[in-house]
Amino acid sequence: MNTFGQIFRLTDFGETHGKCVGGVIDGCPSGLYIDVDFVQSELDRRAPNKGDSNSTQRTENDHVEFLSGIYEGKTTGGPIAFIVQNQDGKPNWESNRLLKPSHASFVLKEKFGHQCNEQGGRFSARQTVCRVVAGAIAKLILKQQNIDIQSDTISIAQVSEEGDTAGALVECRIVNLPAGLGEPAYGGFDAMLAAAMLSIPACKSFEIGEGLAASTMSGSQYNDVQTAGFQFLTNHDGGVQAGITNGQPVVFRTAFKPIPSLRSQQQTIDYEGNPSVLNGSSRNDRCVCPRVLPVVEAMAALVAVDAFFLQLKNKIL
Amino acid sequence: MNTFGQIFRLTDFGETHGKCVGGVIDGCPSGLYIDVDFVQSELDRRAPNKGDSNSTQRTENDHVEFLSGIYEGKTTGGPIAFIVQNQDGKPNWESNRLLKPSHASFVLKEKFGHQCNEQGGRFSARQTVCRVVAGAIAKLILKQQNIDIQSDTISIAQVSEEGDTAGALVECRIVNLPAGLGEPAYGGFDAMLAAAMLSIPACKSFEIGEGLAASTMSGSQYNDVQTAGFQFLTNHDGGVQAGITNGQPVVFRTAFKPIPSLRSQQQTIDYEGNPSVLNGSSRNDRCVCPRVLPVVEAMAALVAVDAFFLQLKNKIL
């Protein structure tokens, strides 16, 4: 499903080699001032940095164009549609008929009957442009509540070999979130964050608070004790207990695998299963970081706004 | 939200200190033979093992009672409701007005205005009974497709101190899943698994395939190359690429924090924020393992059945 969220919802579309990517944001309250410069600045954070050796050499000038839902700078309450034109859509034809290892080629052949990579242009990191635009609008809502989201690259894999790519670990913090967000059972704030992160291309893990390390701890070490005035002494739980925010910073980490497209040759097969060799591409990033950071934040923002709206009903009595 | 799934859906209810817990399974095809012995055996796997020092001393004789949706042993296509009576509902009154550290007490006070722990009986591991019942029915569907799910405890925290509890790490494998399951973008098989796992009480991480370790690898190390006949040489991706299953075993790990209720005393505060001391309880488990294993498998089964049903539409043309 190409829709994320329950009340504040993003539905997006578009392929890496098509005309544009874009999306529709539904459920945004009316009267929100859309700071287009801010939205654009978030897109710029996602753009390749020519000075950064981790980034692609492709020139992408991503400019968001809003098609609906905004009147004189403010939201109308109707759906907010936007597109971002693709500037450099020329596909790499040589490899169009070869399965790209650890990419989407094979699974799309199996799921949809695809016969070439170009049919699967939907399954590209290009799609994350849409998340950044919607996330920026979510951040505008959160800013009015004084809620802030920040992320950092924690580590990048040490890769010696030339032409190779590198995995990376990202940490994200949501601060000033009110306590009480997140729904019971299957709608927990952490569960929604986990789904949000794993939906980002190349993401392979999600941890909140102590995360994986929690499995090595004792209860007396781990428990977040509160003292007079409800102050927490520690934040091992990463701001979420029983699926619900507790007012402390929400802290989570998410690991990304190395980008599967290498700058060096790879053994592979074609769509009929015959062995072949895939040439390297110089057009791809070496690592998802730092470009993935605004994507991680955007998904966190979508989760936070949705949880905020879902909690409103508990304030009416 | 107390509903999980999109087509094959579980809605559950019930509190640890109430009469019963139960659920409603919607979207189950008609004509499925319900092997009640199998369902019961899954519940038995979740029951405390008196010989296991990690388990609670509470006597729980969990027997599933089906209320609807089954006729002469087979599903009718209508909703399948079930309850499991609570046998030992006496709450621990001493601590009813004290916040339990790293438990749901504080967040429910903030979210729902709760004034005591008993109001939050919904947020207890008791609720996982419902997941096991629904997961068992999902497994019956998967068995007809030859799909199997197994899980193991990978590690339990070394805890020296008496009366303490321990975190644990669990691995789960889904085998014989067809390639092509999982929806684009936000409905990926891994994203749904991640949400499913993080929704289990005490779960703090989700990793698929190499998971966290993927962040330390290079692309040439990591990529899952295929050879003639579409055979994979490795399974670093854990059976899911671009959110879609590739026919290899789906392998994921999930970490659980130490159970927050200790057998020893803990510093805490009451619902008004005044410092107090929480007495230990001998009624709780020392570790979620091994009782959480059927819960992990059940959630994986719910994800797999839903993904299987959602893929059917791609077979009609």
Place this chain on the structure above:
Amino acid sequence: MNTFGQIFRLTDFGETHGKCVGGVIDGCPSGLYIDVDFVQSELDRRAPNKGDSNSTQRTENDHVEFLSGIYEGKTTGGPIAFIVQNQDGKPNWESNRLLKPSHASFVLKEKFGHQCNEQGGRFSARQTVCRVVAGAIAKLILKQQNIDIQSDTISIAQVSEEGDTAGALVECRIVNLPAGLGEPAYGGFDAMLAAAMLSIPACKSFEIGEGLAASTMSGSQYNDVQTAGFQFLTNHDGGVQAGITNGQPVVFRTAFKPIPSLRSQQQTIDYEGNPSVLNGSSRNDRCVCPRVLPVVEAMAALVAVDAFFLQLKNKIL
């Protein structure tokens, strides 16, 4: 799907010849006082009236039993499960293998492969018990906002022949609804009401305001003009314009077909398609009215509460 609503949601279950019917209400705010007497009084309105020649002679003593979600009389924020025991479950075995004309027999054979009527006990007016219970709780929320729902039988078909059944027309009014409820495009207040009504067994039409008669009117006759102070001069639109409430009473009508089970014999066929004769039953009502009135109101209440919750997000800026 056996779930109704988006935020305030009812999932129900149970068959006419099973142990009980019941449901789970999700999304109810915490802290709502559940007036059990009121809920029971709504069930009593649905019960057969022995003095009413339109009603069944079956003795149904429907008592609601809450299983979860309520603590010391107030909602906890968790799912509210309830059951109502079936008192008189003995099926009419003679006709179990004969298709009941205009009933669910044939379509369930086609949809689910049913081989007898008893398998289809889900598809009975008995299921509406669950709607009345959930609707009563929705009414308790609406009462706090001073919103009231009333319905009446407008007409009952004149039926001369003995043993025959009669169609009926019902009108319902929701008063004191605030303006602004209902979502754009596909989530209109009238669209949700229409789906709610058509989901009631035997319902065959929905009209709002002038309804069908609107097709015979001119714009100058029809338009609801407002005067100084935003007062409406007329209510031809029935309180909903462009899918959104305008603060006037919401007025709609819904037609019910005659109950398909007759007290006289009917020609029919069996499940193999062989001609047969279906004996009459004295156990069924002659007309859905007046017992359907609390069902109509209940469904209207579910729609109103959901729309009320969905509108909350437009008040945060």
Place this chain on the structure above:
Amino acid sequence: MNTFGQIFRLTDFGETHGKCVGGVIDGCPSGLYIDVDFVQSELDRRAPNKGDSNSTQRTENDHVEFLSGIYEGKTTGGPIAFIVQNQDGKPNWESNRLLKPSHASFVLKEKFGHQCNEQGGRFSARQTVCRVVAGAIAKLILKQQNIDIQSDTISIAQVSEEGDTAGALVECRIVNLPAGLGEPAYGGFDAMLAAAMLSIPACKSFEIGEGLAASTMSGSQYNDVQTAGFQFLTNHDGGVQAGITNGQPVVFRTAFKPIPSLRSQQQTIDYEGNPSVLNGSSRNDRCVCPRVLPVVEAMAALVAVDAFFLQLKNKIL
């Protein structure tokens, strides 16, 4: 909510005075040949006919432009986005600050805080362009199953006065639908149709089969008896029983109110509640018919495809 459907889903956007309207179709199977000429021909049916006195004089050359989801003429399985440019977006500035009687002006002021009509351009019949495009693609799926949808204008109100507008009644038939479509309880085929129709601007009623007339009939008149070979003798139920299709033609009628924008003057008030006079507009249609016919059929097609996909799971055992 601006999304319709559960598996086959349309999310649309755009305002009458904006750059374009458009939508995203999610859940379409891969490999479907998109006959663009057919889609365009459906849009042409919706276009104003210069020779038809019921139609607007505006020149609309609606051409659909697909942005994603199609590769070499066939669907990829990804979301299908499309836009239709607005040709004639000049708003009627004179009336921008006057409430249009029985239009969306007042309710949008109440719901979203709108201060002029232009903010509400989403709530215009222009939005139905998107339904027609999505409905055309749904029809392409249905054609492969030999399912056909046709509609007709049954009656148009007799209007004597010059400059006035007229209500109308439409009938629609879906033929060759397999028996067994429609979900239990709240997901009935008729309930989904009712919601679909009431979501069309100006629609005020929905009837299926005998519809309103069912309320005046006796059971012995009404019941659809079957004879040897499961043949139905009548179709009073309009092809849907207990919410599920029975294989007979699905026949429903839906009434439209007169278009609220008149060619003559109307009394009204401005956004502050002061009395004023709204001048007539020559740019609007006199009646929704015949232009609404492809919209009615499109919504019926969306319902049918969704029900068809939801039924697939009952065929796996």
